Structures are given as C-alpha cells and as structure tokens.
Amino acid sequence: MSAPTGIVKTSIARKFVMAFTGFFLIVFLLTHLSINLLTLSSDPEAFNEASHFMATNPLIQVMQYVLAAGFLIHIIMGIKLTKQNSDARPVKYVKNNAAANSGFASRSMIVTGLLVLVFIVLHLKDYFWVLKFGDMTPYSSDYDLVVGLFSSPLYTVIYVAAFVLLGIHLSHGFQSAFQSLGANHPQYTPFVKGFGTWYSILVPAGFALVAVWHFVQSL
Amino acid sequence: MNLTLQIWRQNGPNDAGRMVEYKVSDISEHMSFLEMMDVLNEELVAKGDDPVAFDHDCREGICGMCSMFINGEAHGPDRGVTTCQLHMRMFNDGDTIYIEPFRAKAFPVIKDLIVDRSSFDRIQHAGGYVSVNTSGNTQDANSLPVPKADADKAFDAATCIGCGACVATCKNSSAMLFVGAKVSQYALLPQGKVEAVERVKNMVHQMDLEGFGNCTNTGACEIECPKGISLSNIARMNREFFVSALAGE
Numbered sequence: 001m002s003a004p005t006g007i008v009k010t011s012i013a014r015k016f017v018m019a020f021t022g023f024f025l026i027v028f029l030l031t032h033l034s035i036n037l038l039t040l041s042s043d044p045e046a047f048n049e050a051s052h053f054m055a056t057n058p059l060i061q062v063m064q065y066v067l068a069a070g071f072l073i074h075i076i077m078g079i080k081l082t083k084q085n086s087d088a089r090p091v092k093y094v095k096n097n098a099a100a101n102s103g104f105a106s107r108s109m110i111v112t113g114l115l116v117l118v119f120i121v122l123h124l125k126d127y128f129w130v131l132k133f134g135d136m137t138p139y140s141s142d143y144d145l146v147v148g149l150f151s152s153p154l155y156t157v158i159y160v161a162a163f164v165l166l167g168i169h170l171s172h173g174f175q176s177a178f179q180s181l182g183a184n185h186p187q188y189t190p191f192v193k194g195f196g197t198w199y200s201i202l203v204p205a206g207f208a209l210v211a212v213w214h215f216v217q218s219l
Numbered sequence: 220m221n222l223t224l225q226i227w228r229q230n231g232p233n234d235a236g237r238m239v240e241y242k243v244s245d246i247s248e249h250m251s252f253l254e255m256m257d258v259l260n261e262e263l264v265a266k267g268d269d270p271v272a273f274d275h276d277c278r279e280g281i282c283g284m285c286s287m288f289i290n291g292e293a294h295g296p297d298r299g300v301t302t303c304q305l306h307m308r309m310f311n312d313g314d315t316i317y318i319e320p321f322r323a324k325a326f327p328v329i330k331d332l333i334v335d336r337s338s339f340d341r342i343q344h345a346g347g348y349v350s351v352n353t354s355g356n357t358q359d360a361n362s363l364p365v366p367k368a369d370a371d372k373a374f375d376a377a378t379c380i381g382c383g384a385c386v387a388t389c390k391n392s393s394a395m396l397f398v399g400a401k402v403s404q405y406a407l408l409p410q411g412k413v414e415a416v417e418r419v420k421n422m423v424h425q426m427d428l429e430g431f432g433n434c435t436n437t438g439a440c441e442i443e444c445p446k447g448i449s450l451s452n453i454a455r456m457n458r459e460f461f462v463s464a465l466a467g468e
C-alpha cells in the first residue's frame with residue numbers, strides 16, 4: 001500500500017506545530033521576564049542597557065522575526081484548529097457535562113489565547129512600537145516609558161489580568177505540548193505536569209509583580 | 220424510582236431530530252440503564268408508539284455497541300463502564316435524565332440514539348491488522364520472545380472495544396484515543412513492527428479523511444473510556460507517526 005502524501009497536513013502534524021511554537025513562546029516568555037525584572041533594580045540604567053542591547057544586537061534582530069513568525073503560526077493554527085474541531089461536531093449536545101472529565105483551562109484555550117492576543121496587540125502598540133519606531137522625545141529613557149505606563153491603574157489592571165489569562169493558558173499548554181510531541185512517560189510526566197503548573201504560576205506572577213510594583217511606586 | 224427522560228428522537232439521517240420527554244415509573248435501582256430503556260420501549264410499543272431505537276448487543280461491556288450520551292457524559296456518570304453496565308442506582312428518584320446519541324460528524328445518526336460508527340471500521344481497514352501467511356506453516360507462538368512489559372501494554376491497548384465514547388466525549392470529536400490504542404496494540408509487538416511505518420500513516424490519514432477533529436489533549440477521552448485506555452497511547456501514536464514521517468519515502 002502506498003503511503004498517503006501530505007504528512008504536514010495531518011492532524012498529528014498540526015498538533016506538532018502548536019506544540020513546537022508553544023514551546024518557543026514559553027522560552028521567549030522567560031527571556032522577556034528576565035529583562036522586565038531589571039526594572040526593579042534601583043538603577044534605571046540596568047534596564048536601559050538591556051533595552052538598548054535588545055534593540056541593537058544583530059542576533060536579537062533576527063530572532064525578532066522568528067518570534068513574530070512563531071506567534072503568527074501559533075495563533076493562525078490555533079484559530080484554524082478551533083474551527084475544524086467545531087465543524088467535527090455539527091450538531092451539539094443539548095446537555096454536556098464537560099466539567100466531569102476535563103479541566104477548564106484545556107477547554108478554553110481559544111478564549112484565553114485570543115484575550116492574550118488582544119493584550120499583545122495593545123502591548124506592542126504601547127511599548128514595542130514606541131520604542132522601535134515611535135517618538136521617544138516625551139520620555140527621558142526607555143525605562144521612563146515602560147515604568148510610566150504603570151502609573152495608570154487601568155493599565156496595571158489590564159496588564160495583571162492578561163497575565164492571569166496567560167497563566168491559565170499555560171497551565172494546559174505546557175504539559176499538552178509534551179504530550180503532543182509524544183513525550184508521555186509514567187516517571188517523567190508527573191514531573192513535567194508539576195513543573196508546568198509552577199511555570200504557569202510563577203512566570204505570569206513575575207510579570208504581574210513588576211507591574212504592581214511600579215504602580216505602587218508611582219502612588 | 221420514578222424518572223423523567225429527555226430523549227433525542229430522530230426518524231432518520233435526514234430528519235432534524237428533537238428532544239422528547241417521557242416518564243417511567245417503578246424503575247428498580249438494580250436495573251441496568253438498557254433494561255430501563257427496555258421498560259420504556261415496552262410501554263411505548265403497548266401504546267402503539269415507535270420505540271426508541273438504540274444500539275446494544277452483548278450487554279456485558281465487551282462488544283462496544285451500546286452508546287448513548289447520558290446526562291452530558293458518554294455512557295453516563297459512572298467510570299469504567301459501558302451503558303449496558305451502568306446501574307440505575309447511579310440516579311435518584313425524581314431525576315431528569317438527558318439521553319442523546321454520540322455526536323460527531325464522523326458518527327452520523329441513523330435513527331434516534333443509533334449512530335453509524337463504520338468510520339472506525341474504515342480506520343481499522345486502513346492499517347489495524349498484521350499480514351500473516353496462512354499457508355499452514357504456522358510457527359510456534361513462543362518462538363518470538365516478547366518482553367512482559369510490552370506484552371502488558373499491548374494487551375491494555377487491545378482492550379479497546381471501539382465503542383466511540385472517546386469521540387463522543389471529546390470537545391473536538393477527535394478519534395485519537397481509539398486510533399492510538401489500535402496503533403499501540405501492534406506497535407509494541409514484533410509481529411506489528413513489520414508494517415509499523417505504513418500502518419500509523421495510513422490509519423491517521425483515514426482518521427483525518429473521516430472528519431474527526433484534532434486532539435488538544437483535554438484528556439476527557441481517557442476519563443470516559445470504559446476500558447481505561449490511557450493517553451500514553453496517543454503519545455505513542457505521535458511518536459510512531461514522527462518516526463514514520465521521517466522513515467517514509
């Protein structure tokens with residue numbers, strides 16, 4: 001029997017793409033957080049230098065495009081999967097007790113994902129765009145711009161809420177990515193799940209902490 | 220006990236279908252769910268009404284024919300059982316029970332609660348077998364050593380009865396637990412390794428053609444599976460698939 005062609009179009013390949021891009025974004029998150037944490041330093045130059053490095057280092061410049069591609073693929077594939085999966089059950093159940101057999105996070109990946117996307121767009125507009133292409137004259141430094149936005153209570157609340165959503169998204173996504181790549185083992189999987197839970201709590205909490213810290217400082 | 224039943228009635232594949240309410244009384248808690256359905260159907264027949272069509276065969280949890288999505292769960296609220304093994308003691312007097320067919324594009328309704336699960340058969344035909352020469356020179360079964368751990372895992376996978384509860388319960392109507400079990404049951408044994416590269420590719424391809432959804436690892440299938448088929452079988456299928464994708468021409 002001849003092997004069907006178009007392996008990249010199979011459901012397992014789609015899982016793989018979601019998992020692989022997801023992993024990439026998980027690692028990116030840690031890089032981003034480590035730079036944010038520098039703003040907690042009493043010396044604003046620590047962050048300004050890191051910011052300058054990110055804006056000028058050639059490797060980072062290349063990685064920016066890889067990152068953007070990673071985001072786009074993850075988002076587009078996620079939307080496509082949701083549509084396909086919804087089409088796979090044209091008539092829905094009258095009564096469906098989904099909470100009896102699956103977690104909230106795993107069932108709401110598209111919702112938490114899209115809400116985080118809204119935040120990312122807002123975030124790009126307020127920081128990335130201004131830092132990269134915008135008019136920096138009103139701000140004395142990169143630090144000034146970044147920290148300044150957290151003086152707004154509304155902005156801080158949106159920021160913290162976005163990271164709560166991201167935490168929920170990660171709490172399923174982290175361990176799910178391992179399963180999709182075929183990594184399921186009676187010994188390691190409990191560790192992966194535990195690590196994933198801590199990661200999805202601590203990393204978003206780190207981002208939220210930075211925001212709340214600067215908000216409190218601005219009072 | 221006395222119960223109110225909300226049952227999906229659909230005259231045929233092209234009928235739109237609707238929920239219809241029925242009352243049953245004096246149901247014993249020792250009855251199985253299907254026996255309760257028999258009581259209802261006898262009453263309907265006595266009244267000259269059309270009985271509710273539902274699938275069943277062995278009535279002892281081994282054939283996988285009985286389906287039904289009961290109160291929002293495949294095979295009802297109990298764990299590790301099929302509908303024929305579900306006892307009425309899982310319900311209380313006065314309860315309203317919702318009974319719907321297994322729902323998926325790949326499981327079209329034939330009538331009422333009966334759905335067409337031949338998509339599973341076609342996936343099996345695509346690769347769920349080993350080619351054995353039946354010339355009469357059958358070799359001794361013990362001449363191929365199989366590690367005990369592998370034999371156990373293969374046997375666990377082989378306990379899948381093809382009931383479709385995994386598909387019915389999955390929010391994506393994905394058949395990956397079923398296909399994962401069927402791939403694993405061969406992948407772990409020496410006889411299955413001969414056709415392993417082609418098997419996983421062909422079965423996954425057929426699964427996609429049938430219109431099942433994509434797995435997102437919610438794990439609902441594993442919880443609702445009457446045979447306790449584990450998600451590790453899906454992970455094994457994924458690994459087999461990657462190997463096959465790299466090895467195939």
Ligand code: SF4
Nearest residue numbers: 379380382383385444
């Ligand atoms: S994996 Fe479990 S739920 Fe799915 S068809 Fe097999 S026995 Fe039924």
Ligand code: FES
Nearest residue numbers: 276278283285303
């Ligand atoms: S009727 Fe055979 S498993 Fe239920």
